[in-house]
């Protein structure tokens with residue numbers, strides 16, 4: 001039995017994960033999006049399920065697949081849709097890992113017909129989307145909240161600012177500076193930063209291994 005417990009240390013835990021980009025419609029055929037592949041979030045979901053956790057994976061548009069009897073994969077398109085689904089699962093989650101690259105802005109109005117080309121410049125008014133993670137932080141009960149941060153300057157300072165602003169327990173700082181780290185790659189160079197300001201730099205490695213490190217870190221923090 002000890003052996004089984006050792007291999008399924010997250011059995012009984014409920015983990016809510018967001019992954020991928022969001023697409024914000026401009027008109028029926030166009031959108032604002034980003035280059036997030038979803039790989040990091042899917043790798044975390046797969047690893048968490050392998051460790052026995054019950055996973056809800058809320059994913060923006062990606063080509064990735066994940067079939068696991070412990071993973072409930074829910075596809076969404078926009079930030080607003082992601083927010084809605086996340087809210088449904090939040091109260092029962094023990095851990096939330098927000099790996100999605102949620103669009104910060106969306107068109108203030110979505111054209112009902114395809115926008116026709118004209119000679120003049122085109123201006124699209126944008127409005128902020130819901131900050132999903134900040135909302136979760138505000139309404140946190142006992143959930144352990146993990147965010148991701150992608151910074152190109154003042155990395156540590158900006159990442160720590162997000163811990164405070166979003167009321168997080170842990171943030172995973174993603175370094176774009178190093179070769180092979182970030183969007184569209186199979187590797188990431190991350191730094192774990194906890195709420196108390198402790199900084200844990202990690203080696204550049206495959207996203208699957210980053211996922212393992214992250215879940216191990218969370219287990220230690222939760223003492224499970």
Ligand code: CTP
Pocket residue numbers: 018079098099100101102103104129130131132133134146147148149150162
């Ligand atoms: N996030 C979210 N909802 C948003 C924007 C971000 O849930 N509308 C989450 C991301 O999933 C990530 C964390 O917040 O876990 C940080 O995202 P990031 O884009 O780095 O931070 P922002 O607060 O959007 O600030 P900025 O883009 O200006 O750096």
Ligand code: CA
Pocket residue numbers: 102103104
């Ligand atoms: Ca952002």
